[in-house]
Amino acid sequence: MADKIAVVGAGSWGTTLANLLAKKGHDVTLWGHEPELVREMRETRENSVYLPGITLSPNLAFTNSFEEVYAGCRMVLCVVPSQLVRTVMGKSVPLIPRDSIVVSASKGIEVDTLATVSEIYQEILPPEQYARFSAISGPSFAREVAQEMPTAVAAASESEETACQVQEAFTTNYFRVYRNSDVTGVELGGAVKNVIAIAAGISDGLGFGYNTRAALITRGLAEIARLGIAMGAQPATFAGLAGMGDLVLTCTGDLSRNRTVGVQLGQGRTLSEILGEMRMVAEGVKTTESTYNLSKKLGVDMPITHKMYEILYEDKPARDAVIELMTRDLKAEGI
Incomplete structure (x- = not known):
């Protein structure tokens, strides 16, 4: 049965998912900020x-x-940048029908509060509606999904019924959705992978090779898992689509905005120059700041993230950061 679905956010990912849902036969309205x-x-x-x-x-x-986008909707999909979720959805809550499922496809950690996106929704949604909240994440460049290239993602919800409904709403013959009960893990994988992707881009921009990139991906995943476990996530999540899957894609794919920022940093451009030329948001820049502060608050060891913070916000030369990472005290491998 076709449902009326409101999609909030007309960037590349919001437009792609709205188009996917409409092509599947749902009654979809896409909200954009720019008239x-x-x-x-x-x-x-x-x-x-x-x-x-x-x-x-x-x-x-x-x-x-x-008012128009939410009228009579059965599901809301929010795809605005993570730093705008509280503002945009805070204004929206009074207009959203109480029986609607709210799905988030935003990836990041709020800078001011260090809240994950689901924690923001927990604050602003009525309790009975938050109980049906879902987060969708995974290795999915918008353009490839728009071109109907086979893609798999995870839909996480504490409600099995909600996860099933989201799974059924989004799945097509080129977009496969798996259920997951670990909302925190799925969100953190999708957020912090952008920090590691900037690091991978810097490595490429400096002219380093596949060895370096593989080390960054592997040890970056260990950092993400450490943070996730400290926040109550399930370790297995980070071996899945929203963990390793999204991390590999974002660290290696030329369509990755965060990796592109890193490449240009490695080539010697300044962050302000790079961001000044970008229309789309590279979530990893703000997420580096929030993840750095969150790791300090929780006492979680995240050396790559900390060096990324120093590069982005304290102007540390990238080559110096690499040397410092490589010459840290020796330790056993593990998370």
């Missing part, structure tokens, strides 16, 4: 800013009105 972009998508069936070259389904509707 001119909403008008363009309605008139041309294309998001030329964030998803150029992809024709959008004739079944997909567009609006920049919260």
Whole structure:
């Protein structure tokens, strides 16, 4: 049965998922903040800013009105940058039907509060609605999904019924959704992998090879798992799609915005120059700050993350950071 679904956030991922749901036959309305972009998508069936070259389904509707997007919806999918979730969804809550499922596809940790996205929703949603909250994450470049390339992700919810409903709503013959009960682990994997992806990009920009990248991915995963376990996540989650899967993709794929930022940093450009030229958000920049502070608060050892913070926010030369990582006290391997 087709459901009415509200998708909030008309960036590349929000537009892609809205288009996927509309093509599947759901009644989907996509909310965008910029009126001119909403008008363009309605008139041309294309998001030329964030998803150029992809024709959008004739079944997909567009609006920049919260009242319109939420009217009668059975499911809400929020895909705004993580630092905007509290503001955008805080305004939305009074308008969202109480029986709607709320699904998050935002990846990050709030800088001011160090809250995960699910913790933000726990604060702003009514308790009975938060009980049906779900987070969707995994190795999924928007453009490849928009081009219907086979992709697999995880939908996490503490409610098995909700996870099943999200799984059924999103799964197509090219987009496979697995259920997961570990919301914290799925979210942290999706957030902190962006920090490691910037590090991998810096490595490539400095001219280092596959050995270096493999070491960063492996030891980066150990950092993510340490933080997750300290926050109550299940260790097995980090070996799955939202953990290792998303980390490998973001650290190696040329479509990764975070890796691209790192490559340019490694080549000697400044962070302000790089971000000044970007229209889309590289979540890893802010997530580096929040993860660094969260690791200090919880007493979790995250040496790669700490060096990334020093590079991004204290102007430490990248080569110096590499030497410092390589010459740390020797230890046994493990998480």
